[in-house]
Amino acid sequence: MRAAVLKEPKGQLQIEERAVPTPGQDEVLIRVHACGICHGDLMVRNGDFPFVRPPIVPGHEVAGVVEKLGPGVSYPPQGTRVGLLWLFSSCGHCGSCIVGDEVLCANGQYVGMTRDGGYQEFMLARADNVLPLPDSLSFADAAPLMCAGLTVYAGLVYAGFKPGDKVAVVGLGGLGEMGIQFARAMGGRVAVVSSTKQKEGRARELGAEKFVHEGTEEVDEALRSWDGGADIVLQVAPAPTSANAALRGLASDGTFSLLAPVPISPDPFALIMRRQRIMGSCSGSRKDLRATLDLAAAHGIRPSVRCFPLDRANNALGELENLRPSGRIVLLMDA
Numbered sequence: 001m002r003a004a005v006l007k008e009p010k011g012q013l014q015i016e017e018r019a020v021p022t023p024g025q026d027e028v029l030i031r032v033h034a035c036g037i038c039h040g041d042l043m044v045r046n047g048d049f050p051f052v053r054p055p056i057v058p059g060h061e062v063a064g065v066v067e068k069l070g071p072g073v074s075y076p077p078q079g080t081r082v083g084l085l086w087l088f089s090s091c092g093h094c095g096s097c098i099v100g101d102e103v104l105c106a107n108g109q110y111v112g113m114t115r116d117g118g119y120q121e122f123m124l125a126r127a128d129n130v131l132p133l134p135d136s137l138s139f140a141d142a143a144p145l146m147c148a149g150l151t152v153y154a155g156l157v158y159a160g161f162k163p164g165d166k167v168a169v170v171g172l173g174g175l176g177e178m179g180i181q182f183a184r185a186m187g188g189r190v191a192v193v194s195s196t197k198q199k200e201g202r203a204r205e206l207g208a209e210k211f212v213h214e215g216t217e218e219v220d221e222a223l224r225s226w227d228g229g230a231d232i233v234l235q236v237a238p239a240p241t242s243a244n245a246a247l248r249g250l251a252s253d254g255t256f257s258l259l260a261p262v263p264i265s266p267d268p269f270a271l272i273m274r275r276q277r278i279m280g281s282c283s284g285s286r287k288d289l290r291a292t293l294d295l296a297a298a299h300g301i302r303p304s305v306r307c308f309p310l311d312r313a314n315n316a317l318g319e320l321e322n323l324r325p326s327g328r329i330v331l332l333m334d335a
């Protein structure tokens with residue numbers, strides 16, 4: 001089988017021929033059909049995570065089919081179309097694990113970071129962290145839900161989202177497009193904040209009722225003039241200036257949900273007087289991925305994807321890094 005391998009930080013991926021791995025205890029072998037490319041993969045390649053030790057096969061937005069069951073596994077059966085958590089495994093007994101928040105486990109292993117991920121034709125996964133895909137989702141449409149979709153869904157839910165809430169999505173890349181669609185499907189109202197005026201059409205097509213063009217408008221004033229401000233800000237763009245402006249556009253009792261590592265400088269007086277919260281959120285657990293997939297299937301939530309063959313993984317990463325496309329890039333193994 002072919003695998004795209006990162007041999008050293010900041011290096012190019014190399015396509016290698018490898019033996020198809022054998023699933024161990026509690027593992028399944030997955031035939032990968034599609035793997036989305038995430039900003040996290042660029043950070044892996046660029047050596048931004050000290051716990052990632054190459055050689056490693058990146059990729060944690062995986063959709064494929066269960067090819068073989070390891071010892072002790074009875075579910076999901078061979079032939080099931082599945083998606084995977086970013087979390088490869090967790091301890092199973094800490095406080096987070098026992099309440100089903102296993103993504104918060106301090107002893108996790110991570111797909112495409114500490115375990116070989118989806119930039120290859122076959123990979124291993126823990127049977128527990130593999131979920132069946134709804135029939136209506138193609139592999140290419142499902143793959144970006146495993147990180148981008150799950151991240152925005154969890155970012156909304158754990159911010160205390162309620163139907164009718166006004167959600168400001170800051171940044172309209174792959175995550176932002178998912179953010180609009182999930183917030184709308186869950187009964188929210190959406191404003192998009194972007195420095196690219198040309199993205200207004202796409203924002204409105206996906207259901208945003210308001211578009212704030214950073215550059216010609218004051219973001220904080222524009223948000224506060226939106227019936228008192230945003231109940232939730234989903235900060236998906238790695239852009240400190242927009243983040244801090246959007247933070248000042250929060251409504252009373254609003255929550256600022258940080259999904260990208262951006263330095264922010266809150267005004268403590270505003271936080272106190274308006275009883276606001278700032279939180280961060282990263283990916284999600286099995287219960288969150290189940291809900292993400294079910295919502296996507298029920299409401300027709302689809303990422304806009306551009307597909308590349310596995311052999312062009314370096315080009316695909318370069319495109320994400322340099323062009324900041326509005327949709328999501330997906331590697332297809334059989335393209």
Ligand SMILES: [Zn+2]
Pocket residue numbers: 090091092093094095096097102105106107
């Ligand atoms: Zn744990």
Ligand SMILES: [Zn+2]
Pocket residue numbers: 038039040041060147148
């Ligand atoms: Zn990701």
